[in-house]
Amino acid sequence: MKKSVVSKEYTNLQKEIVKLQEQWKQSLNPDRIKPNLDKAALNAGVPVAALTVIDFEITLFIQWIDEINKLIAKNNPELEGKLTKVSELLNEETAIRWIDEAFALNHIYFNRFAQENEIEEWIPQFLAETALRPYLQLTAEKVQVEIHQAIPGSGCPVCGEPVRLAQLEGEGKKVIHCPRCLAHWAEKRIACSHCGNDDHKTIQNITIEEDPTSQIQVCEKCHGYVKVIDTRQYISKPSSAILDLNTIHLDFIAQENGYKAVVDYNDSIR
Known part of the structure; x- marks a missing residue:
């Protein structure tokens, strides 16, 4: 089996984007971000970011998008016209709306925006x-020292991203990594991130032929899955975002077998 279904060109583009994001993050004034680490809210599954006060620089946000557009157009010249159109549409009011909807992972809003403006949906x-x-x-980064666990079914305790990626570290400890905000936290080796099931009889591992570093942990109770990668065997450990991208073939395998990364937690406990 081919270990990755992602082209080398796209992977290289993503690596360049990750570098840009790191530069942007380093340029931010940390004082513009004021987390409210409410333990009761955390225990209820409310992500930290939902209660964090962030003083966004709208002009900077628009500038960053222009930088991304130029990078994408450089790698995919056929998209230049559509990306230029996006830049023309992105005024301050629209940028604020984009921030709000991206924060909420509102796919419906962005799909509608694309359709109304006749640009590719993604x-x-x-x-x-x-x-x-x-x-x-x-x-x-500001709250990582306080992030020790996640509430099953609530996704990343910092940003709410659905859990789908874990790494084996140290003596084989299972650590969940969020490819969106890069938060991480330990989890029981035999446990479902989606429903909390820890019955070894209903937690199984799908092994990947010719890839000893990867497996898919699946739960027969809620039909959720998490990719588990033994990065101890990697010569060079990639960022969580790139690792998630490079293992997207595992997502396809899991989903083809009826498992999903986003599950209805209530269904799993009925």
Whole structure:
């Protein structure tokens, strides 16, 4: 089996975007982000970012999107016209709306925006999400020392991203990594991130032929899954975002077998 279904060109583009995001994050004034680490809210599954006060620089957000557009157009010249159109549409009011909707992972809004403006469906949300992540990542850095666990079914305790990626570290400890905000937290080796099930009889591992570093942990109770990668065997450990991208073939395998990364937690406990 081919280990990755992602082209080398796209992977290289994503690596360049990750570098840009790190530069953007480093340029931010940390004082513009004021997390409210409410333990009761955390225990209820409310992500930290939802209660964080972030003083967004709208002109900077628009500038970042222009930078992404130029990078994408450089790698995909056929998209230049559509990306230029996006830049023309992105005024301050629209940028504020994009931030709000990207924060909420509102796919419906971005799909409608794309349809109304006759551009590819993936473009608006991809751009908004890419420019939002440095703020989320800085938020995660500020609160990481307080992030020790996640509430099953609630996603990342910092940004709310659905759980789908874990790494084996140290002596084989299972650590969940969020590819969106880069927060991380330990989890029981035999446990479902989506429903909390820890019955070894209903937690199984799908192994990947010719890939000893990867497996898919699946739950027969809620039909959720998490990719588990033994990065201890990697010569060079990639960022969580790139690792998630490079293992997208595992998502396809899990989903083809009836498992999903976003599950209805209530269904799993009925």
